[in-house]
Amino acid sequence: MDIIDLAKNIFRNLRFTLKNIPKKPVTINYPLERRDIPERFRLGTFGLTVDKETGDEDCIACKLCERICPSQIIEIEIEKRDGRGWAKIFNLDLQSCIQCELCVQVCPVDAIIMMKTPEKPVTLRSDLFLTKSKMLKNASEYEESWAKGSILQNTYGPDSGNNNG
Numbered sequence: 001m002d003i004i005d006l007a008k009n010i011f012r013n014l015r016f017t018l019k020n021i022p023k024k025p026v027t028i029n030y031p032l033e034r035r036d037i038p039e040r041f042r043l044g045t046f047g048l049t050v051d052k053e054t055g056d057e058d059c060i061a062c063k064l065c066e067r068i069c070p071s072q073i074i075e076i077e078i079e080k081r082d083g084r085g086w087a088k089i090f091n092l093d094l095q096s097c098i099q100c101e102l103c104v105q106v107c108p109v110d111a112i113i114m115m116k117t118p119e120k121p122v123t124l125r126s127d128l129f130l131t132k133s134k135m136l137k138n139a140s141e142y143e144e145s146w147a148k149g150s151i152l153q154n155t156y157g158p159d160s161g162n163n164n165g
């Protein structure tokens with residue numbers, strides 16, 4: 001590179017810097033400042049809901065979520081009693097979750113839901129292994145996302161006219 005090219009580069013970069021000085025920064029002073037989470041945000045972890053009146057778990061252990069999960073990370077063991085199914089075991093390994101939301105979408109009783117937890121770092125892999133009790137706790141502890149099976153089925157179902165995702 002000769003001296004003229006060097007001078008041109010310096011001038012160009014200097015001009016770019018000077019042009020951007022009056023602009024407001026795009027970064028924020030995280031974690032002291034936080035961005036607003038979009039209303040439709042739904043990522044992070046999962047919850048399992050309970051009936052607000054009876055306290056019974058909503059999940060009927062139909063295994064639809066287990067069958068549809070492309071990552072095959074849901075494991076459910078069924079128990080039958082009182083004329084319905086219950087999840088004796090419900091595990092979900094977040095380590096391999098691709099957050100496709102299919103499990104939520106197929107649930108016929110809105111039992112598995114996504115929570116609004118954009119900031120939930122963990123230090124142990126075992127913390128990403130969700131058991132039934134962890135997911136029940138998540139549902140009571142964190143804000144739930146708007147997306148539930150019944151809503152998503154209406155949004156993306158065959159009659160919705162909105163099948164492009």
Ligand code: SF4
Pocket residue numbers: 068069070071072073074092096097098099100101102103104
């Ligand atoms: S979001 Fe997708 S990958 Fe994750 S558990 Fe649900 S179905 Fe499986």
Ligand code: SF4
Pocket residue numbers: 058059060061062063064065066076087103106107108109110111112
């Ligand atoms: S969470 Fe929903 S889809 Fe999954 S087993 Fe329970 S009832 Fe069925």
